[in-house]
Amino acid sequence: MIIASTMIVIILSYIFSRQIKEYSGSLYLIFGCFSFIVILHRILIFNGYSVEYTPILDTIVKSIDSGALGGAIFIVVMYMGVFNMNNNFEKRLRRLRGELSIIGTIFTLPHNIHYLFEYIFNSQAILNMKTSTKIICLIMFMAGLIAIIIMIPLFITSFIKVKRRIPGKTWKYIQNFAYIFYAAVFVQVAMVYIGKPSSLARNLSMLFYMVIFISYTYKKFILNSSKKLIRQGV
């Protein structure tokens, strides 16, 4: 689901880049309502009700609930940080960095609320599991929690109106926490996949996440710092 979600996010962001920029406020409102409905439905399901969707809606709701859609949007936002900006494709997507981080958070909230409460309510059952499963769940929970705590200030400061009100240095300082956020999400996802039984879909998704995070780390920290050293003539 993550590979398809990432492709769809890239294609839609590229095609509708002008509209996303122009109507961002309305889009936040529409997506916010949609996420709110997904949360309400999850509460109904928790209380024993059955909620059914049409096949297309079912796929969209599953992609939000599983974290795949939010994760895909954050992958695109993260990768924009290592764009060379020397082609139209990268320039067109990069303009949307702020808007996509806000939309990513909106679509991640139902996932966070669902699993945060599910893990808290089932904590006793998790503590009774075998040690390796318990450790995986604990790391996943902690990494997810850290990601949520960092995501909130990043979300608030992504709004242009808020950004304008805080000094540039403070804004940059807050944005640097995005690296810890990406790392926490990667750890959380890695734990999810390590805990799943092997299958073609699971292995492909796991490989996809590894390629994305390793290539990002390489481009951002190793390639960039060696370019800096070359520029400084070291």
Ligand code: HEM
């Ligand atoms: C900002 C916070 C979070 C982000 C960005 C995030 C992102 C993700 C992503 C990208 C996936 C993989 C989706 C896929 O490949 O299909 C995932 C799966 C999952 N996450 Fe999170 N997550 C967050 C917080 C949490 C928290 C707090 C928990 C609670 C323990 C959690 C539990 C899970 C579980 C259980 C799955 C597997 C879901 C499934 O297979 O349907 N996540 N998350």
